[in-house]
Amino acid sequence: METFNNFLGGTITLFSDPLGIVIFFGGVIGGMLFGAIPGVSMLTLAAILLPFTAHLSPEHGIMLFSVIYCTGVYGGAITAILFNIPGAPENAPTAFDGYPMTKNGQAGRAVGAAVMCSALGGTISAVIMMIATAPIANWAISAFGPPEIFALVFFGLAVASSVGAKTFWKGWLSILIGLLIAVVGLDPVGGIKRWDFGMPYLLAGIHFIPTILGFFAVTEIFVQAENKVRGSYQAPKLSVDFPSLAELVAHKVAVVRSIVIGFFCGILPGIGATLAAFMGYNEAVRWSKDKSEFGKGKLEGVISSETANNAATGAAMIPLLALGLPGGALTAMMVGVFQMHDMEPGPLVFLNSADLVWVVFAAMFFANLSILFVGYMETKTIINLLRIPFQFLAPMILCLATVGAYAVRGLAIDVIVMFVAGAIGFFLRRSGYSVAGIVLGLILGRIGEQTFAQAMQMLHFEWSGFAGRPIAAGLLIAGVLTLAGSIYGAFFKKQ
Amino acid sequence: MGNLRTGHIVEAAIWLGFCLFLYIYSFDFEQEIEIYKFGASAWPRTILLLIAIAAIGQLIYNWKKGDGSATSMIAQAHDDSTDGSDHNSLKWYLWTFFLLALPFIYMNLPEGIAAIMSLEQPGLHVAKLVVAAVVVVVYVFAIRGNHVGGILALPILFGAFLQDFGFYAMAPIFILGVMFLFGERRYKRMLVVGGGIFALLLMFFVSLLYVGLPTGNVGWFYDFGTSMVNILQ
16 A cells, blocks of 8 residues: 555656656657667667756656656667667567568567567556566565676577577677677776777777667668669558557466566676567577477567566666666666766665655656557557668668667777677577677676676685575586587487 | 588678787786776676587587578578678678778778878878769779669768768768769759758758758868858858
């Protein structure tokens, strides 16, 4: 009852303030648009808006970013489905089946499923977030230390290695390239320069936004360019036939499973929506009776990925607000908003700024709900982007990607990094490697190394220390078994 | 040789050579950290070891099963490999890598010339203009018969020119270049659509969101870039 009263209080505060309403709807539409426009993402919008939040109240600033987070994760699904360009890494698995659906003339069904499942996953996640923030945060705080987070990263990478590449080995090579890119720059323990080759730019590491833009947006353009030159380019077929409710009800098990996966992945700092989406998708494949249909345009693939990644958004706020630990780029920017107002996210926020917390919770609930309505209206407009001939769309996407890469840090070298990543991604993709695997390795690499170092320090550099931590040990064993099974399958299973 | 082809051996050799190269350079940061006995090099070297193992694993896989089918149906669906393509010959790769090297030649050559000839900033700018012109001419001749290579290299060339000549002068040329390489030959339509894309970008990002885009730093290009910013903002 107390939770409901708090939620009601947050809702009244949110919608009784005209400026709050404007910011809320600005965030909803802006997040969706920037998520959906090929070549830019919600992170681009957030980066551009960050300096301006100094002029807003903390409630408005944090609320704006949390709304952008919810709707931006959904918006990225549109480009993943229509152009094979995930707006963010968490939309990468959506493209696995969403894009083939577009090629099969079922873009509307895929986008419609993404709208409904994003709204459903996000809204349920927001409700659970409100009810269970305190107990779950307490459990995660006590049960998940660095050894467990490292073990979860390992397990996640082991599971994800089977997705996207031509063979198991190429899947692992893809992930390892990502891990290697993440190593460049200063080491997380001693601040020692690694593989900077005397270039000051590399000291700060290779920024993930230009790299992601390169591997996804630019590589896709290059692949389409080659198809066009070879005469095998197929323009996507248009349709706006959204899936029926019965069709979605038929996938209820996948939805529930993805909500659970998404929520538990999202709650852990640094893991977030990306692993949630990959695991949601992988579990859908694992439990499916007809695995062969995945990757060819199966609706369940889109449903699982999009439910899981939006289910992670609510959960991702728990470590941020309860512990002050950002789980990803956007939540890290939220820490910046707090700091601009001389505040620190963490347990004290619940004590000193309960109003802020409940306004943010209410805003996230309604933002997810609004995906259902605004998403439908906006999607039909965006699907029309497919009518633009590719020779006109390609320079537009490349220019948007250029602005997005440059806007992050104001460095022209980021633009070059993006285009070089695009060229590398082109060669790797045509050789059967997975660009999604590279990006997952890149994002989880830094977290993996940092938590591994912390874990080993905690365990006094005794490997056997992992055995004394049941969750960490369980995840490591599960990861090793997954790998062993994949190696066995690669060598000994008949083709 | 089993099912091995030369391409499989070259692929494995590239990975192993890459690992060896980075392993040698990892000695640059092999330093002890007081609170962390593994030091800064253990994690990267472990990744290199795993890459080497995976590359050998892939080679053994190729030896046993050739190119084989993907280990999963999902992977098959994502298979963009182009074994039967015209764009898979050694000549095509060499030609394409030459095109991809052009932006990096531009990024390094003017400074080298300026250092040798002891040029001041105006001289360096002239060197940049001359080298840029030569690189563009070489690029135009080199892309004949290799449109894919041309498309791969053009954005990197655009990125390399961005700092010196600015977004405002380079983006229209880049937009028209991409359209041309994608096969568009209706020049009036190219100008109208290209102009529209450029105008939309400027209005949305520069006029509305005040995003600072590179203005360039070479003579006339810098003046042009800053005057565009003044007009738009």
